Amino acid sequence: GDDNFMVQQQLHMKALLDQLPPSVLAYFESHKDVAFSENTEDIVHFFNDLNARIEWPGISPEEKIGYLRLLAFYQPGHLLTLLRLGEMLTALNPPEAMFYYERCFDPTIVGEGKTVVDQFPHFAFVVANLLGRYHMNEQNNQKGMKYTKMAFELSKQNLLPPELGGNEGDTCSLLTLATSMDTFPASLEAADASIKTMNSYADLYLNHRETTEFNDEFTVIALPLSVQDPYIHCALTLFPLSFYYREDVAAIASQHYNIVTRAWPKLKEYVAPHILEMSSGDESCHENSADDKPKRISLAILSGTMQVGHSVSEDFGGVLSRLSRELFKITYVYIHEQGDLPIDPIFEEHTEENGGDDEIIHLYKNAEIDAGKGAWPVRLVEEMGKLRFDLALYLDMTMSRIARRMAMSRIAPVQLNTHGHPITSGIPNSTVQFFVSWAEAELPVDQAQAHYSEKLLLIPHGKMHQYYQRRIINESVSRLSGVSVEGYTLESFGLPRSHDGAIYLNMQKPFKIHPEFDELLCGILNKDSTGIAVLHKANTMDAHQIFLDRLESAKCPMSRLYFVEQQPHHSLIALYKLCTIVLDSYPAGGCTTSREVLEVGKAIVSLPARLLGGRWTLAYYNMMELDDEIKQKLVASSFEEYIDYAVQLGTNSTLLRNVEEEIDLKFPNLLGRKDAVEEWQNILLQAHKDAMV
Secondary structure (H helix, E strand, O other), X not given: OHHHHHHHHHHHHHHHHXXXXXXXXXXXXXXXXXXXXXXXHHHHHHHHHHHHHHOOOOOOHHHHHHHHHHXXXXXXXXXXXXXXXXXXXXXXXXXXXXXXXXXXXXXXXXOOOOOHHHHXXXXXXXXXXXXXXXXXXXXXXXXXXXXXXXXXXXXXXXXXXXXXXXXXXOHHHHHHHHOOOOOOOOOHHXXXXXXXXXXXXXXXXXXXXXOOOXXXXXXXXXXXXXXXXXXXXXXXOOHHHHHOOOOOHHHHHHHHHHHHHHHOHHHHOOEOHHHHHHHOOOHHHHOOOOOOOOOOEEEEEEEOOOEOOOHHHHHHHHHHOOOOOOOEEEEEEEEOOOOOOXXXXXXXXXXXXXXXXXXXXXXXXXXXXXXXXXXXXHHHHXXXXXXXXXXXXXXXXXXXXXXXXXXXXXOOOEEEEEOOOOOOOOOOOOOOOEEEEEHHHOOOHHHHHHHOOOEEEEEOOOOOOOOEOOOEEOOOEEXXXXXXXXXXXXXXXXXXXXXXXOEEEEOOOHHHOOOHHHHHHHHHHHHOOOOEEEEEOOOOHHHHXXXXXXXHHOOOOHHHEEEEOOXXXXXHHHHHHHOOEEEOOOOOOOOHHHHHHHHOOOOEEEOOOOOHHHOHHHHHHHHHXXXXXXXXXXXXXXXXXXXXXXHHHHHOHHHHHHHHHHHHHHHHHXXXXXXXXXXXXXXHHHHHXXXXX
16 A cells, blocks of 8 residues: 555665765755656756766766666656666675666566666676576575576577577576576475486486587676686585485486586596506506505595694594594595685694694695686696595585586596585596495485495494594693683573473574484474474574574474574583483584584484485494483484474473483494494505505
8 A cells, every 4th residue: 555655665765864974964865855856857857967977987886776776766667777786786786786677687676678687698697697697596496597598598588699609598597507506495296306307408418518618718708707716606506415315316316427528528537647557457557566566556535624623623523533544545635625724733733744644735726727618627637646645535515616627637547535424426437437425424325325325334233423522621621722611501592481381493504404313393382382492593584584484384283383593512512401302404414513412412303314414323322322212212214203203302291311321321323433433444454455456
């Protein structure tokens, strides 16, 4: 109604005035009588004056944006104003820029036949591509796909040269569509549809298209925002695949590899010279050192997440620092993908400064020579190839987008993937031969092998897979932050102070919680009418709203749901201690988080899934050697059991106390396990032996 419209306009005006620089605000205050005049001549004069000021030679960018915002308020359908605001705000305020850009496509705002598609189709293609990429980053796949499909269809209309796909459509947009998995699906149906759509575009690209090789040079001209790295802008990450437990993950990972290497063939072409020498029969590759001692195996350990406190550093550091330096000559290769974060000191324990001969190599992107090249990591590969490694172990091949591209080449005769991110690489096993996993957390090997393009090498049942140390030291201090975990209350986290019922906690990042989990969570709250659930709040507004809508659709009692922002390590541990029960997410479960929860003596209810990432908690319970009767209260085999077990523990304090006492007693069985070091050494030695045959 008119009253509601006026309220909205007043709110919009207040928000607008708050953003104006002083000079523009002063101009508005002195002209607002004219601006709100009913005299047509006054209004025309006001608009002409605004447009003239925007073009003044000495005006600052902030002032120009301010005047444009005024124009957009008074003339919300003026296409050129909307486009200019979008362009100027893209780097300064992306959400606002996208707001203005989206209005350019809406005929109800700019008028029928007057949208950016009608007036400037080439620019519409560029803006649609940008909007698609932005919304995918914001975890709004529905909007992201809408605009990316629009860009692809627009690009077929005689807009592009043959080098970019011509009338077959823009290669960049097609690559995005062919690699796009919904990172925050609104439902199981949406998740399934996302994979189906992705596969259809992948089929189009791989099997029904003449132009497949990517042209970096032309792309960065047509799509300027791709200039930093066309691969990252156009081909989406494989990371979300680790949450799609209903799919054939090995087939999808292999498809992703085929797509990106079709686009950038150089990624798979490099083979280190010493590998070529071996294949030619050059025996010098196998010679011992001059003193006839067996030559140490040269082992490269590559990762984009070697920084302090990262779960990958925490997971692997204990074993890697304890490998025999008599057997292995170790080089850590830290790929700085997330800025210049300091390396975890555990990787420096055997460097020359500390009496050893481990080496650390830091790899960086060089903006001057690497920008605008999707296959630029080949430069890093060529540097590594000169070092004649025997083995290359990638800790996070499907999490680091640089490491993934490097692994498509061969810097060592044997290359291994592992569970820093627990999903297969999809790279042919002639290039990445092995995936090192843990039998305790896998299905039987004849079933599990189907989930991998690499050959599985397993830490055996009954043996620990990593060398873990406590994350809480001196009984109450976070080892990661050095801050005490004591002194927190429920109010510290915005939770009700006097709540007497159970607190069911899951602090997994929301993108890790697929719609399968909604039924479990809501089932628990509906069965326990006094319980509350505490969840990690999504880091984007779009994703949070999708999460809320999902839970409401699953019939969750919304008034008993609480969302907590990401916490520093010490306060996260405190939150674990304050809760009643921790709910393992499903189908992808906890790993580091599970160990932390168990370390503070809390119970986790878990429903093991079919892939590695959904079976960590079960494996930890097995290795702790929990009493069978206790374990049966924690590990479910169906949705119904999961709900029942959680509610039983949440409402029966005696049962909960017995379970927590058993966990507290048995948790040390996970710590300081030398068998993990021995088994890793055995696997690496066997992998090297296989290469020498």
